[in-house]
Amino acid sequence: xxxxxxxxxxxxxxxxxxxxxxxxxxxxxxxxxxxxxxxxxxxxxxxxxxxxxxxxxx
Numbered sequence: 242x243x244x245x246x247x248x249x250x251x252x253x254x255x256x257x258x259x260x261x262x263x264x265x266x267x268x269x270x271x272x273x274x275x276x277x278x279x280x281x282x283x284x285x286x287x288x289x290x291x292x293x294x295x296x297x298x299x
Contacts, residue, residue, distance in 0.1 A: 249263070249268070250262065250263055250268075251267070251268060251271045253271075
């Protein structure tokens with residue numbers, strides 16, 4: 242099994258353009274955010290069901 246490369250840079254869009262973040266503490270914070278989002282996000286099929294249900298109500 243191949244090793245997955247570590248995240249070493251994050252590109253964030255800001256009101257003033259793109260910002261590249263290299264600091265380990267900030268990278269860990271962004272990784273934490275992505276992990277939390279992933280843990281609460283719907284899987285694709287239930288997500289599509291929700292969208293279709295909402296669209297029917299409009």
